[in-house]
Amino acid sequence: MGRENRVVILGVFVADTAYRADRAPKMGETILGKSFKLGPGGKGSNQAVAAARLGAEVGFITRLGRDPFADMAFATWKEAGVTPAVTQTADSYTGAAYIFIEEATGDNAIIICPGAAADIAPADLDARAGLIAGAAVFVTQLEQPLEAAVRGLEIARANGVTTILNPAPGRELPDSVLALCDYLTPNETEAEALTGLPVADEDAARAAAERLRERGVGTVVITLGARGALLHGHGRSALVPAIDAGPVVETTGAGDAFNGGFATALARGMDPWEAVRFGCATAGISVTRPGTAPSMPTLAEVEALLARS
Numbered sequence: 001m002g003r004e005n006r007v008v009i010l011g012v013f014v015a016d017t018a019y020r021a022d023r024a025p026k027m028g029e030t031i032l033g034k035s036f037k038l039g040p041g042g043k044g045s046n047q048a049v050a051a052a053r054l055g056a057e058v059g060f061i062t063r064l065g066r067d068p069f070a071d072m073a074f075a076t077w078k079e080a081g082v083t084p085a086v087t088q089t090a091d092s093y094t095g096a097a098y099i100f101i102e103e104a105t106g107d108n109a110i111i112i113c114p115g116a117a118a119d120i121a122p123a124d125l126d127a128r129a130g131l132i133a134g135a136a137v138f139v140t141q142l143e144q145p146l147e148a149a150v151r152g153l154e155i156a157r158a159n160g161v162t163t164i165l166n167p168a169p170g171r172e173l174p175d176s177v178l179a180l181c182d183y184l185t186p187n188e189t190e191a192e193a194l195t196g197l198p199v200a201d202e203d204a205a206r207a208a209a210e211r212l213r214e215r216g217v218g219t220v221v222i223t224l225g226a227r228g229a230l231l232h233g234h235g236r237s238a239l240v241p242a243i244d245a246g247p248v249v250e251t252t253g254a255g256d257a258f259n260g261g262f263a264t265a266l267a268r269g270m271d272p273w274e275a276v277r278f279g280c281a282t283a284g285i286s287v288t289r290p291g292t293a294p295s296m297p298t299l300a301e302v303e304a305l306l307a308r309s
Helices: 043-053 067-082 121-127 129-133 146-158 188-195 202-214 254-267 271-285 299-306
Strands: 006-010 014-021 036-040 059-063 082-088 094-102 108-115 137-140 164-167 219-222 229-233 236-238
Touching: 006 043, 006 146, 014 067, 014 108, 014 254, 036 043, 036 067, 036 202, 043 067, 043 082, 043 129, 043 137, 043 254, 043 299, 059 067, 059 121, 067 082, 067 094, 121 129, 121 146, 129 146, 137 146, 137 254, 164 254, 188 202, 188 219, 202 219, 202 229, 202 236, 219 254, 219 271, 236 271, 236 299, 254 271
Parallel strands: 006 059, 006 137, 014 094, 059 082, 137 164
Antiparallel strands: 014 036, 094 108, 219 229, 229 236
């Protein structure tokens, strides 16, 4: 069978505990919030849900505890159509995240405790090598240990699978890791963490992207929020505009929506520029809705937005 439409994602599931308030509390201060919501999250899991809701065949590699948050993970993946490739352990807990959402803007600040997913090791990727080798696209981020992400990228590369590294949370990376990336998808903050170059505008983003290309990345896609995303690589450098789907409710998970959409589009054989545009449309819809996994749009919704944009 062919690889088309198959996406394998390595990452973390966490239960999101989301608190809305007018402002973040100062140290030692208690304030009253506006609302609370518990739901599924984690960058890798969100990306897997986004891709599956867009019609990709998605396998998700992670570790969970044996607890109610793990039950939430499996229920979330079943609803979205994600196939879990999961190791469970009673020796740790399923990850959780604290998310503060500023009521007036929808902007967020996040603390993540990955729990059992912090123990994901290269051996977990070796055990799933056949799954990775059968994919069109392999995606990972940096919420699990770097050594595991690197091993997944190595297995994918060795089998001709397109590799995407979403370098979040932002950190410095050696050139040897960057050289494994067909696509690197940082936001402005992550691009600055990788290059030391502030990304204040399109020209600055292009300079940072070129620096990353010089260090071995195939193509760089820097997501720029409301400005869209810069595609830079293989003789092409273009700003793909953001796609407005309505008023912004919450930006949590927008990057994950973009990466899930981008990976799905590449797996379907789309040109990189069209794939970035597809990712922008996916993100554009996601920010009009509260939550993370529940905000991920369907293929029909994204195609309808693209058709009228």
